Each structure stands twice: as C-alpha cells, then as structure tokens.
Amino acid sequence: MKKNLIALAVAAAFVVPGMAFASTNDVFAPANSNNDTGPILYGYAQITGAQQWGTSTNGSAPGSNGLVFGANRIRLGVKGEAVPGVTYNIEAGWDGAAISGSTGAPNSGNLLNDGLGNGGNASIINAWLNYAPVPFAQLEVGKFKLPVGNEYVSKAGNELPFVFRSMAQSLLPGRSAGAMIHANDVMGTGIGYAVGIADDTSFDEYNAYNWTASNSMPFGSGQSGYLNGSGNYIAFARLDYDFMGPLLKAEVSGSRMSLGSVSANNGGFGLPTPALSQTAIYTWNVGVHGGMMGIHYEASYTNMTSGRSFGTHNMTEYGINIYNNQGMLATDWNVGLGVNLHQMTLTPSWLDIEPAVRFDSFSINDHNGYDAKIDNTTVGLNYFVNPNNPHAAEVQLNYIIPTARQGKFGVYNGTNYGGVFGSNGAPINGMAYNTLMLQFQAGF
Structure with a gap:
C-alpha cells in the first residue's frame, strides 16, 4: 500500500x-x-557557408573570393491566443549576420544576398495582432509582411526549397506597419483575400519600396516625424484561389505606394539634383504553386513600375547616385521544381533527399540607358533528417550560376562602375558570380 x-x-x-x-x-x-492559450515559443536558425568564383567581369576589379560563414536567418518568437478570436505574434530576427564578404555599404564588396536583413542586428521583424470576430473578415494590425508576391507570401523562411528566395523580392513592398482585412478561405469556397493600407515605406532594406532607396519621405513634420505622417501610403491587395487542394493554388496580388514631391538639392550637397514631382510605385504579381506525391513546383511573374528612377543614375563627377523623374521598369520571372525521392518511395526514410532546380530572370530599365539583366540558375539538394518533421532539421546545398549579365551591368568606363548595379552588386537574393552555398537548419 x-x-x-x-x-x-x-x-x-x-x-x-x-x-x-x-x-x-x-x-x-x-x-x-x-x-490563456499562450505564449508559445518558437524559432529556428540557418547557418550558412558560401564560396564564390570568378568575381571579376566587364573589366571590374575582382571582389572577395574567400569562404564566408554567416547566419542567413536566426529567428525567435512568441505567439498565442490572448482570448478566443484574438491571436498575436511577435518575432525577432537576426538576419544576414556576417553573411557578406566585406563590411562596407551594399556594393562595396562581393556581398551575398545584397545585405538583406539588419546586418546581424536584432530587430522585431513581425509584431501583429489578429482579430477574428468572423473567419471571413479578420482584421490584422501591426508590423507584418504585406501580402504581395507569390513565393514571398506562400513560403515561410524555414520552408524554402532553396537557400534564398527569388530576386523578385527586390520589387515587393516587404514588411511595413499597417492594417488589413483578410481571410484564407471564404465560406469554404477556396477563395482567400487580403486588402489593406500601410505606411509608405518598406522596413526591409534594399527593395524598391524602402524609403532610403525611393526617397519616399515617409515621415511628416510637426511635433515629431514619427507621430505625424506624410499623407502618403501603401495600398495593397491579394486574391488567391485553391483550385485542387495541394495540387494547384493560384494568386494575384499588387501594391501601390505614393511618392511625395521632393524639392531640388534636398540631399544637402548643393548639387544640381532635379526636383522630384509626386508620383507612385506600382507592383503586381501573379503566381502558381503546388504539388503532390513528392513533386513540388512554383512559378511567378512580378512587374514593378515607378514614375521615379531612384539610385540608378551615377554621377561620375561627384561619385554619388541621384534621383530623376524619368521613371523605371523592372520585372522578374522565376520557375522552380523539387522532387522528394522519399515521398515518391524511391529512397528509405533515413535518406529523405530532394533535388531541386530554379531559373530566375531579373531585368531593369530606368529609361535613361541604364538597363541591366541578370539570370540565376540554382541547382540544389535538400536533406531532411526526419521525414515526419522535415523542417525541424535539414541541410541545403545550392550551386547558383549567373547565366546572363547583359546591358550596362557593372561596366567599367575607366573612372567608375556605372550601370544599375555596381561591379559586384545584384538584386536582393541575386548572385553576380558562381556561388556554392551550404546551409544547416534547426528549429523548434
């Protein structure tokens, strides 16, 4: 007893x-x-090593050639349900930590991922609340990823079949602070939607919507720039449809950001910078993704137009970039395919591997002769330690081949490197040179 x-x-x-x-x-x-259903702690880390070759083209000086180690993404967050129907998510990120071959500004060395992230500094990348009085009209407010871009929206960072996303991320609004009405599935129809408004800047660096690149002047004046808006906004919308369950899902999305007028000589250099009239940036994206029985695919097209060319016209005599009103057009299209051999019953559970390939084509024209084009072909192999929880621990091997460098891309004229990109630069997630990447991931 x-x-x-x-x-x-x-x-x-x-x-x-x-x-x-x-x-x-x-x-x-x-x-x-x-x-009180929370908080739930979650997170993951991606530790990445990379090596590039042939880092000299068009007469430019060679960039860094050595092996680099870094953290592509390190994430830690809490989420939960405050009360029934009200959920929250707060996520911190240490993205791009020491992932560049040099420590200067974006084009100063042979950068990987074009410095995307906050340089390894901790920042709150997501902080939102979601109110769901009814499932077909939910309200999300805070800082979140604006729902524009097929791959950008449909795949989380720890579920990507490749180390980096496509170069289309350069043309998207990324994350901002705002509010949206949304639903994933309206009344069982398979239709999802989102529509909303956000501050007129992207908090993600180096894309077309970031205020330092577009000179969008997101803050007003008065008592404080952070308490008085500029009166310009990002409007965005997404419509998606689930055609046949996991086999085929399609999406169309778009955004518009106002660009306020800027007076001449606003940079403070006393240079003959032209006044910038009020205009806007437009982006639209269409894409499909899906798969079955171990076969996974994705394809999308992104188009970005702007009434303003920003940071693309190089002033040789001053060595700086200026803005102009001639406008800009940029596009990206990409298609990717992955085949999971274990899910196709071709390999045992201890050998859960997935060969993958993607073609990504990016082009840009600022209507002033500074056009450029770059294509990346990525050949990859993913290994999942546990097939029952594949993204908890995985290893990714990517070899990225720049198959086109056309137009005025890093052209050396004897004085400087002109063109839309510098001699070692590329769009976000683009590689200017042959690149081998090995990434280890673990999460909980």
Whole structure:
C-alpha cells in the first residue's frame, strides 16, 4: 500500500503539472475556452557557408573570393491566443549576420544576398495582432509582411526549397506597419483575400519600396516625424484561389505606394539634383504553386513600375547616385521544381533527399540607358533528417550560376562602375558570380 501511494504521488507530480501546462498553452483551444492559450515559443536558425568564383567581369576589379560563414536567418518568437478570436505574434530576427564578404555599404564588396536583413542586428521583424470576430473578415494590425508576391507570401523562411528566395523580392513592398482585412478561405469556397493600407515605406532594406532607396519621405513634420505622417501610403491587395487542394493554388496580388514631391538639392550637397514631382510605385504579381506525391513546383511573374528612377543614375563627377523623374521598369520571372525521392518511395526514410532546380530572370530599365539583366540558375539538394518533421532539421546545398549579365551591368568606363548595379552588386537574393552555398537548419 505504501509503495502504491508513493507511485501515485510521483505520477501526480509529473501528470498534474503537465495537464496544467497543456491546458494553458494549446493555441487550438475551443472557442468557448477562457484559458490563456499562450505564449508559445518558437524559432529556428540557418547557418550558412558560401564560396564564390570568378568575381571579376566587364573589366571590374575582382571582389572577395574567400569562404564566408554567416547566419542567413536566426529567428525567435512568441505567439498565442490572448482570448478566443484574438491571436498575436511577435518575432525577432537576426538576419544576414556576417553573411557578406566585406563590411562596407551594399556594393562595396562581393556581398551575398545584397545585405538583406539588419546586418546581424536584432530587430522585431513581425509584431501583429489578429482579430477574428468572423473567419471571413479578420482584421490584422501591426508590423507584418504585406501580402504581395507569390513565393514571398506562400513560403515561410524555414520552408524554402532553396537557400534564398527569388530576386523578385527586390520589387515587393516587404514588411511595413499597417492594417488589413483578410481571410484564407471564404465560406469554404477556396477563395482567400487580403486588402489593406500601410505606411509608405518598406522596413526591409534594399527593395524598391524602402524609403532610403525611393526617397519616399515617409515621415511628416510637426511635433515629431514619427507621430505625424506624410499623407502618403501603401495600398495593397491579394486574391488567391485553391483550385485542387495541394495540387494547384493560384494568386494575384499588387501594391501601390505614393511618392511625395521632393524639392531640388534636398540631399544637402548643393548639387544640381532635379526636383522630384509626386508620383507612385506600382507592383503586381501573379503566381502558381503546388504539388503532390513528392513533386513540388512554383512559378511567378512580378512587374514593378515607378514614375521615379531612384539610385540608378551615377554621377561620375561627384561619385554619388541621384534621383530623376524619368521613371523605371523592372520585372522578374522565376520557375522552380523539387522532387522528394522519399515521398515518391524511391529512397528509405533515413535518406529523405530532394533535388531541386530554379531559373530566375531579373531585368531593369530606368529609361535613361541604364538597363541591366541578370539570370540565376540554382541547382540544389535538400536533406531532411526526419521525414515526419522535415523542417525541424535539414541541410541545403545550392550551386547558383549567373547565366546572363547583359546591358550596362557593372561596366567599367575607366573612372567608375556605372550601370544599375555596381561591379559586384545584384538584386536582393541575386548572385553576380558562381556561388556554392551550404546551409544547416534547426528549429523548434
């Protein structure tokens, strides 16, 4: 009897706290539950090594050639349900930590990923609240990824079949602060939508919507620039349809950001910079993705137009970039395919591998002769340690081949490197030179 009481006490010591923990942390608790369902801690890390070759083209000086180690993404977040129908997510990121071959500004060395991220500095990349009084009209407010771009929206960073996303990310609004009405599936029809408004800048660096690149002047004046808006905004919308479950999903999305007028000589250099009239940036994207029985595919086309050329016209005599009103057009199209051999029952569970290939084509023209084009072909191999939880631990091997460098791309004229990109530059996620990347991922 004494032994039974001791056993019961030991069991209670383990089972009762476990039941209490489960009851207060289940984010999928019934709608009539009054329990605090959170917070749930989650995160992952991607440790990346890369090597490039042939880092000299068009007469430019060679860039860095050595092996680089860094963290493509390090994420840590908390999420949960505050009360039934109200969820939250706060996520910190240390993206792009030490992933460049040099430590200067974007084009000062042979950068990988064009410095995307916050240079390894910690920042809150997502912080939003979602109110869902009815499932077909939910309200999300805060800082979040604007729902423009097929691959950008449909794939989380730890679920990508390749180390980097496509170069189309250069043309998207990325993350901003705002509000949107959305739903993933309206009344069981398979139709999803999102529509909203956000501050007129992207918080992600080096894309077309970032205010330092577009000179969009997102802050007003008055008592404080951060408490008085400029009166310009990003409007965005997305419509998607689930045709045949996981086999085929299609999406069309778009955004428009106002660019306020800017007076001449606003840079403070006293140079003959032309006044910039009020205009706007437009982006639209169409894409499909899906798969079945181990075959996964994705394809998309992105078009970005602007009434302003920003940072593309190089002033040789001053060595700086200026803006002009001649406008700009940029496009990207990409198609990718992955084949999971274990899901196709061709390999055992301990050899869960997935060969993958993607072709990505980016072009840009600022209507002033500074056009450029670059294509990247990526050949990859993914290995998943546990097929039942593939993204908890995986290894990715990518070899990226720049198959076209056309137009005035890094052209050396004896004085400087003109063109839209510098001698070692490329769009976000683009590679100017042959690149081998090996990435290790683990998460929880």
